[in-house]
Amino acid sequence: MKKFLWSIPVIVIVLAVGTYFLMASGLFQKSEEETLNQFTEDFQNGDYADIYPLLNAASKEEYPEAEVVERNQQLFEALGVETASLENLEKVEPETEDDTEQTYTGNLVLDTRYGEIDREYQVDLTYNEEENDWFVEWTPDMIIPGLAGNELSIETTSGVRGDILDRNGEPLAFNGTKETVGYIAGQMSESELLETGEVLDMEEESLQSIFNESWIEDGMFVPLKDAHRFDEDAQAEFEAEGLTIQSSGEREYPLGEAGFHLLGYVGPITAEELEAREGYSAGDVIGKRGIERLYDERLKPEPGYTVQFIDDNGSVAEELLSEAPKDGEDIILTVDGEVQSTIYNNLESDSGASVAMDPNNGEMLAAVSYPSPSPYDFMFGLSQEEYAALESDEGNPLLNKFNRTTSPGSTQKILTSIIAMNSDGFDRDAEMEITGKGWQQDASWGGYEVNRYKVLDESFDLKKALTYSDNIYFARTALGLGADTFIQGMKDLGIGQEYDTDYPIYTSQVSNEGTIDEDILLADTGYGQGELLISPIQITSIYSAVINGGDIYKPHMLLETEKAVKIEDIASQDKLDYLETAMRDVVRINHPDDAERDYAEFAGKTGTSENKMSQDTRGEETGWFIGYDQSTKDMIMSLYVENVEDRGMSEYTAQKFAEIHDDLRE
Secondary structure (H helix, E strand, O other): OOOOOOOHHHHHHHHHHHHHHHHHHOOOOOOOHHHHHHHHHHHHHOOHHHOHHHEOHHHHHHOOHHHHHHHHHHHHHHHOOOEEEEEEEEEEOOOOOOOOEEEEEEEEEEEEOOEEEEEEEEEEEEEEOOOOEEEEOOOHHHOOOOOOOOEEEEEEEOOOOOOEEOOOOOEEEEEEEEEEEEEEOOOOOHHHHHOOHHHHOOOHHHHHHHHOOOOOOOOOEEEEEEEOOOOHHHHHHHHHOOOEEEEEEEEEOOOHHHHHHHHOOEEEOOHHHHHHOOOOOOOOEEEOOHHHHHOHHHHOOEOEEEEEEEOOOOOEEEEEEEEOOEOOOOEEEOOOHHHHHHHHHHHOOOOEEEEEEOOOOOEEEEEEEEOOOOHHHHHHOOOHHHHHHHHHOOOOOOOOOOOOOEOOHHHHHHHHHHHHHHOOOOOOOOOEEEOOOEEOOOHHHOOOOEEOOOOOOEEEOHHHHHHOOOHHHHHHHHHHHOHHHHHHHHHHOOOOOOOOOOOOOOOOEOOOOOOOOOHHHHHHHHOOOOOOEEOHHHHHHHHHHHHHOOOEEOOEOEOOOOOOEEEOOOOOHHHHHHHHHHHHHHHHHHOHHHHOOOOOOEEEEEEEEEEOOOOOOOOEEEEEEEEEEOOOOOOEEEEEEOOOOOOOOHHHHHHHHHHHHHHHHO
16 A cells, blocks of 8 residues: 655645634634623623723724723712622624624613612624634613713702601701801902901911812802801901801701700711611711601601713703602600700709609600700810810710619609508508617628718608608618518519610619628618619609509600500509608608799609718718699609709709799799
8 A cells, every 4th residue: 555645834734724714614713602791790790990801992992991990980889889780681693694793682780779770781792803702892881771972960859857846846956047157259368367266266277278278269158167146246256357157057956955965966977877877878967866866767858869861962861760859757755845944944054864754644744964065066066175175074964864874862762662561561650769860780780870861869650751751761661671572672663674665764773783682782772872773764754653543654755655554553542642642741841941832732752862982971962852743743853963962952952843843834
């Protein structure tokens, strides 16, 4: 057989020709699906920079990288796009046999902060023979179909924040106005502006920085300082310096300081708040404390918006999404604004808290913490020195006291009386001989004694002990009950229970550990000292049960909240009547000069709690009074004032109680 020898050049030629025909036949041509899948993945993941290399040469020549990458990113950020999905992409059968172009159609679904955008979507792919690869033919419609030749416009409109109203429909927080002092650019030189620093109480550096802002143009009003209202003297000084005052919209609080802790105030949302809360956007105004913060989601308006394409002539080419703004909800409180302000005006120079309540349903008619700053201080800015002064103020004006627990002092004696009368073996009419200022159970107490303020070497039954607030009687009564009975009785009155209310209150305690293992602690707790802590709101609700027939209602702040009984029948009507008689005697017999009035039958209970390091020293004393008018029984009021040791102790608070009612009667 004859052998056939192949030369190397012949082999190369044959291979080249074969490869050409194979390429021409399309058997080795790369599939377009790889490019399509890569584009889809990058687009949906927001990897816009990775999209640009996938574009064909013609697209890159027409659209610079910034117009593809940055425009896509900016528009999606403006829309607040959370997810972008290319769905149901299917190949369109070509009308010709040209296999270098392929088209896929489907849907683009954008989940944005304004709603869902669902548009028909098209991806055109072209094949490059030299690179043996498929590339995307780009158009702005691939960002959002319809964008080519247009601009995306997002217009937002604002609703109105809801008002906070008192029970009578009077505004406690509403959308009013503020005043802003400033100057007209071009009418004042830099040196002239710096000379206004003294009347404005602003540093030269701040004024200089404002003057040199790049956005300022001649004729503009340049704001310098805000206030709720500038007084007449300030207005005259501003005018003399060539400054101008303008008004604009702002939240107003008619009660001023009297409502600060109850209502709070509003301000721009911070970056930290924006990160912690859902449903908010940069620039939103939110409640910062009190009712404004607690019910912000109901009070805040929902913004309106229109998302649309605008053509080169500024006309609307197409509307994509729209929603009308929604005003916030008005909230009506159980609070009576007149009662709130009257209490504060009588106690603003003191430190403490007061709560007024309808005993028949638990509606809070007032919740006051004093002293308090103005809400406008925080809305319009405090200097570091001013804020430091508030922090260091011994009256703790930044602390809301009406829902916090504190020592109730001798107001606890009503609770101890209920526990005793509900127990087996206690006789309210039995007399206890008490002599001297101090008493101790036995020598095991060492140098410790229970002391009383008013020394009467007489015999006491329960009513007399309440009338004169005898500490020794109630210390001995608590010891006679024993720790287990006493603690269970306190639990039965709600001490230590959490209150699920529409305004949060701190949980009370009978002791730090919830138990009482020492006789001295039990004795002290019986008359309101020891480690006992109760909030003004809770103890007022317990006292309400004494005068409403025995039910402790859940205290509430919203008028819409239905009344609900927290604890039923704390004592029989006979026992409650007995306590009411005793509380009337507290005013009629022991404090007639402080709280007796001819227009009312005031009844109540005084209390003094003492904070001291040892029994040998005199500590700071807090005076309490919880009282009501027995002729009407429509409002019970508690109040406490700190540092009354040199002002008559609880006599001072009894006087304040009566003076508040004097003012309310006028």
